[in-house]
Amino acid sequence: MIDLFTLDPVSLTAALVDVPSVSHEERPLADMLERALRLIPGVEVLRHENSLVVRTQRGLPQRVVLAGHIDTVPIAENVPCARGVNDQDEDTLFGCGTVDMKSGLAVYLAVFARLANDPALAYDLTLVCYEGEEVAARFNGLGLIHGAHPDWLLGDVALLGEPSGAIIEAGCQGSIRLRVTAHGVRAHSARSWLGKNAMHALAPVISNIAAYEAQEVLVDGCRYHEGLNIVHCESGVATNTIPDEAWLFVNFRFAPNRTQEEALAHMLAVLDLPEGVEYEIDDIVPGARPGLDLPVVRRLVAATGGQVRAKYGWTDVARFSELGIPAVNFGPGDPAYCHKKDEQCPIWMITSVFDTLMTYLQAGETDE
Structure with missing residues (x-):
């Protein structure tokens, strides 16, 4: 007791x-x-x-x-x-x-x-x-x-x-976590031209995230440091196989001056997903x-x-x-x-x- x-x-x-x-x-x-x-x-x-x-x-x-x-x-x-x-x-x-x-x-x-x-x-x-x-x-x-x-x-x-x-x-801060997925075609790595590498399809998205410069935002006298980061990534079938699926979780921590909708729109603009790469919202909470x-x-x-x-x-x-x-x-x-x-x-x-x-x-x- x-x-x-x-x-x-x-x-x-x-x-x-x-x-x-x-x-x-x-x-x-x-x-x-x-x-x-x-x-x-x-x-x-x-x-x-x-x-x-x-x-x-x-x-x-x-x-x-x-x-x-x-x-x-x-x-x-x-x-x-x-x-x-x-x-x-x-x-x-x-x-x-x-x-x-x-x-x-x-x-x-x-x-x-x-x-x-x-x-x-x-x-x-x-x-x-x-x-x-x-x-x-x-x-x-x-x-x-x-x-x-x-x-x-x-x-x-x-x-x-x-x-x-x-x-x-x-x-x-608010937080959004997206699952971003690319689909390809599986093939033997010795004949890679017969397949489509799903992981390679994510390369421009990864580059966009890596190049992102996070903002520091002053809200009501408090300074918030935003961040956009890949927090998990998976792909692969075997070491001699072109993967037909690749996906990652990307997390955006945003200052409370943004609404959830504004933060999501900004996030998608930065990711600039190429054709054939899709996303789903895994988690979203406001600041x-x-x-x-x-x-x-x-x-x-x-x-x-x-x-x-x-x-x-x-x-x-x-x-x-x-x-x-x-x-x-x-x-x-x-x-x-x-x-x-x-x-x-x-x-x-x-x-x-x-x-x-x-x-x-x-x-x-x-x-x-």
Whole structure:
């Protein structure tokens, strides 16, 4: 049993890491969290499959959403959690999910449990603990709630506990992944003129991608670095055979000033697919603008000392953006350690995010 009332966010992080919750296997952790959250007096606890939504109903002027996913990538001999010293001689937690993102989830759980019935709370709170973030978008628990119960997610601002180095990472880039396929005619390589090499048909597309110069785009004061890259490529039948099919995945990470439609049109213009080469959309998700001009977000920025940077990767802030809710990423952990065998999070980042949120959410003055 996880005790949200007695565990500090560091101990809670370690406890969460020690409950394996690889994507598609989140139920044991979801059940455990539901039992713990139902012990908080006066809050509404909702569940959709293996995702939880918990809300205060205090009638406060604005609502802040705290969201974090409960799943991790497959464990790489890095559970249970261990505590030690990192290369910078910092007190550190090591283990699967310490960065992505059980430390952020632990902070949000601890903050919610402590403030849900605190007279000093300045905003009503919604806590979202959702499954399936590390896998295909169709399994994403936040997306499933968005589709089935969008009213559960409503608020004035949303915070995602994704690792951001304990500073605000605003907005996020969008992402498109296309599968580009060329077809040819199989033949013996000794008589290659009788065939048509499918891999060769992709050569101009590969050249176009390799020659592409990615843009740096300033959006609402945040600089986003776009990227267009081949991330997987396959062809071949045998070492003496001309391949009759070749395909690749190409991924475009685009700044949030582009819509999905604009990004796709730009991507196709760059690829300039020759006749006989076709594409299909494997995955497409929108970006999210930073929303730093809103008072409720400005107060959070002030609470962190004004430290803000653009979020390069895609995160679920985009789902809140689609609902018209400004959202930022704010969580402990260096994103560079996500999914690594030596995944690790310094203790000071966990306590820093916790202290900042406690100050922000207990502010004495409401926003304009």
